[in-house]
Amino acid sequence: MPSTKGKEKVVTIDGPAGEELDIHPHPDAASGSNFGSDSDSDSASDSNSESDSSSSESDSESDLDEETTKKFLATLLERARKNAAARLLSRDAPKHLAADDEEDVIVLDSDEPQKDKPLPPLDPGTLPSPYIELGSSRKSGPSAVRDIDTELVQQANPSLDTPAPPSVPPELTNTGKRLTKKERKALKNTTAGPDWFDLPAPAEAELPRLYREVEALRLRNQLDPKRFYRKDEGEGKGIKGLPKHFAIGTIVPTSTPFGTDSGDNLSRSSRKRTLVDELVDDAEAKSYAKKKFKDLQSVRGARGRGTLAQRKAARRLKW
Template sequence: SSSESESNSSDASATSDSENESEDSSSSESDKEITQEYLDSLLEKARQSAAAAEAERNHSPLEEILTLDSVKQPPLPKLDPGELPASYLQLGEGRGEVGILVRDPEVEKVEMKLVQGVNVSSPPSPPELTKSGKRLTKREKKKLKKQTAGPDWFDMPALSEADLPRLHREVEALRLRNQLDPKRFYRKEEAEGKGIEGLPKYFAVGQIVATESPFGGSSADNLPPSQRKRTLLDELIDDAEAQRYAKKKFNELQSIRGAKGKNTLRAKQALRKPKW
């Protein structure tokens, strides 16, 4: 029992010693925190950590920082343009004179490509558009193609049905040109005598350009509007030579018809009787 009491007393003394040591250490730490040197060290550590964070932020590639003081302006270009190509315009000396085109750069480029043996492809033609600006359909293109005879025939137009009766009379007058001049022979056309259906699909009527006569008056080629005829047939009827030849042919036809007409039978029988 004496040994147990001694051990208990030793344990109590040990615990009391440890408590005293902890109290001494806490008191020493509290004294250390309160000192000015400790506060200065903490402030220095905070400054170092802030500087390190700012340096890391400056070197980060995700952020762009504009420093206006370090921006340099680009240098001004030089006034000397160097060697320039030859001019393709020749300007006039006076103020009112118009410049003359000496050469065409686009043509020269094409010629250079041809000399070098490069196949020059023509630029694609622009699409055909209607009046409203829309592209033409295949049916509309086909209809437009039928309106003219094509560039090989100088885009001769196909006339409308309303003009066909008027032009039919003039075409028939041209086909009867055999009867106007007895000294000329014209081959007969296949469509002759078929009426309006025999007209060609594409044809055009020309106009004689009037020329000035040497004395300033009217001539056969230069008639005033009051003396001009409306159609080709009217001009042919008004021609004196054509009238004379037509009258001659009319009398010949009348004589042939008169020989076969009424009151000619007795004359024929009298001619058949013998003279003896």
């Protein structure tokens, strides 16, 4: 560092926002330099011992001054860099805003419909069940509130919600006694079960009457020449070939307002009591049955009574 006699060197650096920084060298450094210059001027008149002591003192003081000036310059350089960075930020920011202020941007949706924005789906998907369960009408009773904690416990332990089923009560007769094993088996066979809509088994006393109806159904191949049906399993076995569970129903007439007659319903006189009577009364079935009867009679008549002479004449040789 150059030394000046009786003068201090001043360095000015611009700080942030027009601040000026004055750098003054350490006062000890100036006094040391002056002391060195005085010792140099007086060295000619003083003795050699005094010059040596003064030179050693000046060297130590100059080393201390150099260290302090280096630290001071380093701090000034760091402050200058910070000021330069602050200036660059202030240039990029808008002029009407301060360095520490922030601009709030509020965007409002326009009232005009956006064409590119897709419409939300109408189906919301599976929704959770509501907490309040309302009745179907006002008279159904008060509304119920669901307890979610209780439902979660019931889902975790389903055995708590569903108690053990009660034991089946024993079947009793009309007199109040328990049914025997044979009676329970007979009672079980009275119907075909819930899978077949509890189709009943007819009583044994009704089997001869029902056999005619079932046999007429089995002979339906002979009633219509244009329809062919598969052969029934019990066909040709008589009453023993009847199915175990079956029923024959009647067509219920359609109800009309005020009980008036309708074209869809048959009159009372035209209704038949049995299925065989219905088939016999049918015109098409009657004509076809009459035709088949004539064919059978012609075949039987060709081999019947009074045909022996004709058969012998047919066997004679013709010359």
